[in-house]
Amino acid sequence: MTTERRPPLRAEYRAFQELTTRWADNDSYGHMNNVVHYALFDTAVNHWLIRHVGLDIHSSPVIGLVVESGCRYFGEMGYPDLVTAGLRVARLGNSSVVYEVGLFRNGDESASASGFFTHVYVDRESKRPQPLASEWRNALEALLQPPESAL
Amino acid sequence: MTTERRPPLRAEYRAFQELTTRWADNDSYGHMNNVVHYALFDTAVNHWLIRHVGLDIHSSPVIGLVVESGCRYFGEMGYPDLVTAGLRVARLGNSSVVYEVGLFRNGDESASASGFFTHVYVDRESKRPQPLASEWRNALEALLQPPESAL
Amino acid sequence: MTTERRPPLRAEYRAFQELTTRWADNDSYGHMNNVVHYALFDTAVNHWLIRHVGLDIHSSPVIGLVVESGCRYFGEMGYPDLVTAGLRVARLGNSSVVYEVGLFRNGDESASASGFFTHVYVDRESKRPQPLASEWRNALEALLQPPESAL
Amino acid sequence: MTTERRPPLRAEYRAFQELTTRWADNDSYGHMNNVVHYALFDTAVNHWLIRHVGLDIHSSPVIGLVVESGCRYFGEMGYPDLVTAGLRVARLGNSSVVYEVGLFRNGDESASASGFFTHVYVDRESKRPQPLASEWRNALEALLQPPESAL
Numbered sequence: 001m002t003t004e005r006r007p008p009l010r011a012e013y014r015a016f017q018e019l020t021t022r023w024a025d026n027d028s029y030g031h032m033n034n035v036v037h038y039a040l041f042d043t044a045v046n047h048w049l050i051r052h053v054g055l056d057i058h059s060s061p062v063i064g065l066v067v068e069s070g071c072r073y074f075g076e077m078g079y080p081d082l083v084t085a086g087l088r089v090a091r092l093g094n095s096s097v098v099y100e101v102g103l104f105r106n107g108d109e110s111a112s113a114s115g116f117f118t119h120v121y122v123d124r125e126s127k128r129p130q131p132l133a134s135e136w137r138n139a140l141e142a143l144l145q146p147p148e149s150a151l
Numbered sequence: 152m153t154t155e156r157r158p159p160l161r162a163e164y165r166a167f168q169e170l171t172t173r174w175a176d177n178d179s180y181g182h183m184n185n186v187v188h189y190a191l192f193d194t195a196v197n198h199w200l201i202r203h204v205g206l207d208i209h210s211s212p213v214i215g216l217v218v219e220s221g222c223r224y225f226g227e228m229g230y231p232d233l234v235t236a237g238l239r240v241a242r243l244g245n246s247s248v249v250y251e252v253g254l255f256r257n258g259d260e261s262a263s264a265s266g267f268f269t270h271v272y273v274d275r276e277s278k279r280p281q282p283l284a285s286e287w288r289n290a291l292e293a294l295l296q297p298p299e300s301a302l
Numbered sequence: 303m304t305t306e307r308r309p310p311l312r313a314e315y316r317a318f319q320e321l322t323t324r325w326a327d328n329d330s331y332g333h334m335n336n337v338v339h340y341a342l343f344d345t346a347v348n349h350w351l352i353r354h355v356g357l358d359i360h361s362s363p364v365i366g367l368v369v370e371s372g373c374r375y376f377g378e379m380g381y382p383d384l385v386t387a388g389l390r391v392a393r394l395g396n397s398s399v400v401y402e403v404g405l406f407r408n409g410d411e412s413a414s415a416s417g418f419f420t421h422v423y424v425d426r427e428s429k430r431p432q433p434l435a436s437e438w439r440n441a442l443e444a445l446l447q448p449p450e451s452a453l
Numbered sequence: 454m455t456t457e458r459r460p461p462l463r464a465e466y467r468a469f470q471e472l473t474t475r476w477a478d479n480d481s482y483g484h485m486n487n488v489v490h491y492a493l494f495d496t497a498v499n500h501w502l503i504r505h506v507g508l509d510i511h512s513s514p515v516i517g518l519v520v521e522s523g524c525r526y527f528g529e530m531g532y533p534d535l536v537t538a539g540l541r542v543a544r545l546g547n548s549s550v551v552y553e554v555g556l557f558r559n560g561d562e563s564a565s566a567s568g569f570f571t572h573v574y575v576d577r578e579s580k581r582p583q584p585l586a587s588e589w590r591n592a593l594e595a596l597l598q599p600p601e602s603a604l
Contacts, residue, residue, distance in 0.1 A: 033174070035488060039324050170475075231499070
């Protein structure tokens with residue numbers, strides 16, 4: 001989705017959220033299992049949607065389905081660290097959005113991991129793609145990252 | 152729920168199910184996190200209900216809510232073990248059922264852990280308790296354990 | 303472990319910790335899966351031990367093994383709630399401790415769930431029980447709940 | 454990692470493993486949470502390594518760290534489905550391996566999801582990359598997929 005190989009910085013994200021880690025996040029090797037990062041991505045993005053565009057998990061007529069996801073791991077994290085998730089939108093399509101999330105360990109300025117997932121918005125019943133409502137589009141524009149050259 | 156302190160044996164359960172373990176089940180200490188056992192209890196009991204009484208997770212008008220649960224841990228298990236869950240019903244109430252589950256590591260005859268949970272069956276919408284349908288009651292009777300004295 | 307059937311109150315616990323919920327905590331029925339509560343118990347107690355008695359997950363010579371656990375569920379919680387875990391010690395044994403944890407949904411005064419687990423402290427290598435070090439015992443005494451009559 | 458957009462078929466993988474799903478795998482929308490797929494990738498690959506090259510999670514001097522992962526989701530799966538994981542190796546580097554995993558729902562010939570992760574093999578203590586042992590390399594060659602043109 002992105003070609004960068006260096007860990008992104010906090011300044012490259014548009015919204016932030018603190019997430020507590022859990023004992024069970026650490027695996028046999030004593031650090032955060034690579035799977036947990038994706039659980040944090042889901043949590044941070046949906047939380048933003050609940051707060052800023054009024055997503056109702058139980059009854060919104062339109063829901064987001066994940067069609068692709070990915071993550072790069074730059075450094076270890078794990079329980080009992082406090083993680084800050086940084087959010088931005090990489091692409092706003094007609095009925096899809098690519099969210100990018102950076103995970104920052106405690107006070108670090110540079111991400112321990114960065115990933116993305118692509119949501120396609122569909123009708124809850126028919127599962128047919130739906131064009132993004134204009135209030136969603138307007139809200140999500142605040143998360144659009146500036147072009148690379150502007151960083 | 153039960154006063155026994157010795158690990159139960161396979162012969163003390165009425166139905167069985169094989170469950171694969173996962174890399175993420177092991178915690179920092181290298182063995183199955185005590186939380187995972189409860190995920191296996193849920194999995195084994197609901198699987199039995201889906202198969203034997205036709206529970207439909209997405210649309211059955213009555214759903215089971217867990218109001219109490221517990222587990223005793225007798226020995227270590229963990230990925231990559233294969234676990235067999237043994238099931239029995241300890242109590243069949245009017246609108247509630249106490250399920251007991253033993254978890255057996257690989258070919259062991261004696262349980263590595265044994266636990267229970269109490270389901271109260273409620274209307275999916277109103278969340279009001281519902282008397283167990285007679286087909287459910289009949290099916291669940293096959294899981295009733297014999298009285299202690301009979302073991 | 304305890305005979306109370308009413309939801310405990312915040313005032314009945316001795317230490318508190320805020321825990322964020324995750325998207326994946328909610329199950330098919332749209333609320334916190336009963337398993338997640340145990341993940342929060344582990345998280346809250348070990349966090350307290352790391353902070354107050356210097357537990358080092360990776361290298362402490364003594365580790366806590368869970369030999370029994372249990373939970374009562376009084377009301378629904380779920381993502382995106384913020385949960386506060388209240389801690390207390392119900393019993394301080396020679397080499398074991400019974401921890402009790404109440405989980406409070408957002409600003410609620412009354413617990414949505416309350417549970418316990420029993421840690422037996424063992425040598426990391428031999429897995430033999432070890433008497434609690436006096437610094438641990440002293441620290442843990444601060445979490446002892448007053449006798450029922452004093453509440 | 455791969456440019457294909459169509460769901461891969463069973464015939465495109467070299468080794469297979471059956472994995473049971475769990476009640477908790479399903480999220481609020483009633484299907485397998487996109488995070489769980491990664492837990493199945495880890496499980497299938499490490500299981501193969503344990504069986505075929507003698508990986509010992511607790512004591513092997515060399516361990517695999519995940520530095521990148523990704524997944525494409527083609528269709529719904531979820532509890533109580535039985536999942537078959539198909540494995541193949543996309544790239545065998547000096548000290549890294551790219552594993553690709555397809556997840557097949559029940560008897561499906563076409564994958565519900567396909568993903569990859571890149572393991573870098575490091576010394577357990579120093580975390581320095583280590584060249585792959587020749588027994589590992591030989592074993593892993595059996596998982597190498599034929600060149601695209603041969604499919």
